[in-house]
Amino acid sequence: MNISETQTPFDINDYIRLEQMPHFLCPGCGHGIALRALLWAIHELKIDKDKLAVVSGIGCSGRLSAYIDANTFHTTHGRPLAYATGMALARPDLHVIVITGDGDSLAIGGNHLIHACRRNLNMTCMMLNNEIYGMTGGQVSPTTSSNRYTTTTPEGNTEPVFDACALATAAGASFVGREVTMQVTGLKNLLRDGIEHHGFSFVEVISDCTEIYGRKNDLGMSPEMLLSQKATMRPDAYRNTVDVPFRPNALECGVLAKADRPEYGCATREKNARVQAKAEGK
Amino acid sequence: MANLINLQGNQACAMGAIAAGCRFYAGYPITPSSEIAETMARELPKVGGVFIQMEDEIASMGAVVGASMGGAKAMTATSGPGFSLKQENLGYACASEIPCVIINVMRGGPSTGMPTRPAQGDIMQARWGTHGDHPIIVLTPASVAECYTETIRAFELTERLRVPVIVLVDEVIGHLVETVDLEALAPKETIERRFATGPADGFEPYAVTDDMVPPFPRPGDGYRSHTTGLTHLPSGFPTQNPEKASAALLRTTDKLDLHADLIEACEIIECDNADIIIATIGISARAAQQAVTDLRAKGIKAGLFRPKTLWPFPEKRLKEVAKNAKIILVPEMNQGQLILEIERLMARHMPVIGLNKINGEAITPAEITAKVSEVLA
Ligand SMILES: Cc1ncc(C[n+]2csc(CCOP(=O)(O)OP(=O)(O)O)c2C)c(N)n1
Ligand code: SF4
Ligand SMILES: [Mg+2]
Numbered sequence: 295m296n297i298s299e300t301q302t303p304f305d306i307n308d309y310i311r312l313e314q315m316p317h318f319l320c321p322g323c324g325h326g327i328a329l330r331a332l333l334w335a336i337h338e339l340k341i342d343k344d345k346l347a348v349v350s351g352i353g354c355s356g357r358l359s360a361y362i363d364a365n366t367f368h369t370t371h372g373r374p375l376a377y378a379t380g381m382a383l384a385r386p387d388l389h390v391i392v393i394t395g396d397g398d399s400l401a402i403g404g405n406h407l408i409h410a411c412r413r414n415l416n417m418t419c420m421m422l423n424n425e426i427y428g429m430t431g432g433q434v435s436p437t438t439s440s441n442r443y444t445t446t447t448p449e450g451n452t453e454p455v456f457d458a459c460a461l462a463t464a465a466g467a468s469f470v471g472r473e474v475t476m477q478v479t480g481l482k483n484l485l486r487d488g489i490e491h492h493g494f495s496f497v498e499v500i501s502d503c504t505e506i507y508g509r510k511n512d513l514g515m516s517p518e519m520l521l522s523q524k525a526t527m528r529p530d531a532y533r534n535t536v537d538v539p540f541r542p543n544a545l546e547c548g549v550l551a552k553a554d555r556p557e558y559g560c561a562t563r564e565k566n567a568r569v570q571a572k573a574e575g576k
Numbered sequence: 577m578a579n580l581i582n583l584q585g586n587q588a589c590a591m592g593a594i595a596a597g598c599r600f601y602a603g604y605p606i607t608p609s610s611e612i613a614e615t616m617a618r619e620l621p622k623v624g625g626v627f628i629q630m631e632d633e634i635a636s637m638g639a640v641v642g643a644s645m646g647g648a649k650a651m652t653a654t655s656g657p658g659f660s661l662k663q664e665n666l667g668y669a670c671a672s673e674i675p676c677v678i679i680n681v682m683r684g685g686p687s688t689g690m691p692t693r694p695a696q697g698d699i700m701q702a703r704w705g706t707h708g709d710h711p712i713i714v715l716t717p718a719s720v721a722e723c724y725t726e727t728i729r730a731f732e733l734t735e736r737l738r739v740p741v742i743v744l745v746d747e748v749i750g751h752l753v754e755t756v757d758l759e760a761l762a763p764k765e766t767i768e769r770r771f772a773t774g775p776a777d778g779f780e781p782y783a784v785t786d787d788m789v790p791p792f793p794r795p796g797d798g799y800r801s802h803t804t805g806l807t808h809l810p811s812g813f814p815t816q817n818p819e820k821a822s823a824a825l826l827r828t829t830d831k832l833d834l835h836a837d838l839i840e841a842c843e844i845i846e847c848d849n850a851d852i853i854i855a856t857i858g859i860s861a862r863a864a865q866q867a868v869t870d871l872r873a874k875g876i877k878a879g880l881f882r883p884k885t886l887w888p889f890p891e892k893r894l895k896e897v898a899k900n901a902k903i904i905l906v907p908e909m910n911q912g913q914l915i916l917e918i919e920r921l922m923a924r925h926m927p928v929i930g931l932n933k934i935n936g937e938a939i940t941p942a943e944i945t946a947k948v949s950e951v952l953a
Contacts, residue, residue, distance in 0.1 A: 311802075314813065344798050349642070360802055360813060365795035367645055368804035369638065370668050376630065376638025380650065381795075383626045384600050384643035388795055406638075409631040562628075566621035573622035 309333040310361050322516025324501030327475040329358050335486035347388045349378040353429045355395035355422040372403030375410040390417040397427045400436040400456050411465035415558040418488045418495045424503040432506035443510050462496040463551040469495035470551040474523040493557045579759045585723040585750045590615035592727030593651050597766040599625035600650040602639035607691045608747040609681035612653035633661035641669045644676050647794040653679035656698050667706035668805040673738040677730045681750040684936050693936030694747035699913040702742050703887045711829045713741045714887040716857040720754035732767040748859035780810040788831040841884040847897045850879030854905045860939050867944035889917050907931035907939045
């Protein structure tokens with residue numbers, strides 16, 4: 295479908311709570327770019343805002359839900375997928391989107407993430423990976439690159455990182471993708487495909503914490519950090535170009551895994567309907 | 577015609593939940609509560625409900641709150657160690673006023689303790705088990721019939737008041753089998769949450785209403801409101817304004833005072849002219865009731881005070897009932913938890929004496945009568 299022909303142009307003001315502005319994100323924070331891409335995807339999918347439920351965890355990433363003009367739920371640290379599971383099962387008529395951070399979903403909430411992937415309940419999980427605990431002032435996270443400085447790794451990080459997409463794929467997520475905030479259109483498309491996918495979709499967004507992580511590691515300001523995404527990632531759009539010296543081990547972006555597995559909610563409802571019919575003597 | 581069946585306390589909790597309209601259950605197996613999950617797994621689909629076994633108790637509690645935020649009547653059940661894990665998300669439900677029922681079938685503790693043995697060690701965990709000042713209602717059934725009716729009452733209170741309700745059962749009551757007539761005990765009508773109606777424009781999800789229970793904006797009904805565990809304004813959005821923050825927090829606890837008559841429930845047996853009042857809950861109250869009969873037969877004027885609503889503690893009732901008593905005895909299967917509350921209320925007026933047992937066995941009527949004789953001697 296050629297979306298541009300069938301749609302009114304995207305205006306972010308139609309999807310945010312203007313009365314909540316100014317937002318609390320630091321200048322240049324990648325999370326704002328991700329929010330824009332998400333709302334753009336929602337616009338293209340023509341999702342009814344009344345039927346949209348956004349469930350977020352705790353962190354700078356978690357604060358995004360408050361800015362979205364929808365049914366929004368800012369839950370507890372690491373647990374938004376658990377809340378979303380209950381909501382999606384109780385209300386299959388809602389589009390459930392989870393916003394989480396790298397600490398939220400890979401550290402404290404790691405157990406919920408792997409089980410959400412395994413269950414394959416219809417929802418989309420957008421994970422904003424800025425390699426740091428932004429909200430709490432810059433402590434090390436399960437995705438902090440090696441030797442990077444954080445307030446709790448004063449001599450540089452020695453812990454290995456999680457590859458969130460490999461983890462989600464191994465745990466059974468039926469749609470897995472990664473994109474960088476530098477590629478807003480690509481990110482929007484990936485989120486759109488993820489939301490459209492019937493099952494559990496996991497989208498990792500490489501986002502920048504400019505104010506804390508960037509500063510502490512001398513990574514420059516927001517433009518420099520965005521540009522360096524090119525060097526460390528492998529955005530789809532740049533895969534075949536020669537203008538950027540990609541690192542040989544660059545993280546891949548785009549759709550990384552897709553599987554056709556039974557969706558948990560439908561499977562459960564079908565089974566339950568049979569039990570109910572029998573109980574009612576039909 | 578009476579429709580009598582033999583039912584276990586845990587099963588009765590599950591059947592009560594379904595009768596009250598519970599249509600979502602999320603849990604994680606733990607002795608001695610697992611029959612509740614097993615009964616829900618079998619029975620909920622029959623009435624169009626959803627059962628899910630989550631990856632742990634934290635997730636179970638999250639899923640229950642999530643389902644309730646979606647508008648469903650939702651419940652979970654556990655025992656002490658699992659309750660500890662539910663506490664953070666329980667605090668969220670208290671702060672954001674999300675109705676939910678949590679059943680805690682107590683076992684011996686701390687830690688894994690004696691998983692299959694009874695105890696009443698979570699009296700304080702149930703009251704204080706989450707961070708910060710928070711409103712909570714705790715009900716304590718003492719029979720299989722009450723497991724059914726108190727779970728129904730738990731749903732009525734949580735849906736009506738938007739305060740999480742804990743049903744605190746001890747292992748003996750949870751595993752006790754008694755003959756009950758569920759049809760006779762079933763509610764004539766179910767109590768439903770007041771969902772927001774009317775214009776979405778200018779709607780405030782936490783508006784201060786006369787009854788201090790704001791109507792609940794159900795997702796999909798057009799309100800598109802925000803729910804957060806951050807201290808929030810009537811608009812639902814966070815605030816750190818000192819006056820507004822304390823007003824918001826106070827409303828959630830003041831609400832319990834306003835509705836005290838609705839919440840309060842206790843059983844009072846032979847207390848009118850009693851010299852000695854035995855105050856206790858659950859299986860210990862069953863033993864105490866027998867002890868009262870035995871003591872009265874011996875000419876000792878004993879009475880039983882049994883809070884069915886344990887928290888908020890029915891303090892006015894206890895003070896009224898115990899006005900002319902000489903002694904209060906508090907038998908409990910822990911090292912002294914309920915007694916702390918009773919001492920707080922009554923120690924100025926009369927001796928308050930504990931009878932404690934923590935060996936994994938229930939307190940017997942004989943132990944209570946012996947203690948009474950010792951105290952009176
Ligand atoms: C139970 C609990 N533990 C710790 C915290 C403190 N805390 C708040 S946000 C956060 C980390 C957030 O990091 P991340 O998920 O990466 O989000 P970001 O701020 O980077 O977007 C932590 C540890 C909390 N709120 N709750
Ligand atoms: S602290 Fe970092 S992640 Fe948080 S808003 Fe600022 S830049 Fe963004
Ligand atoms: Mg982070």
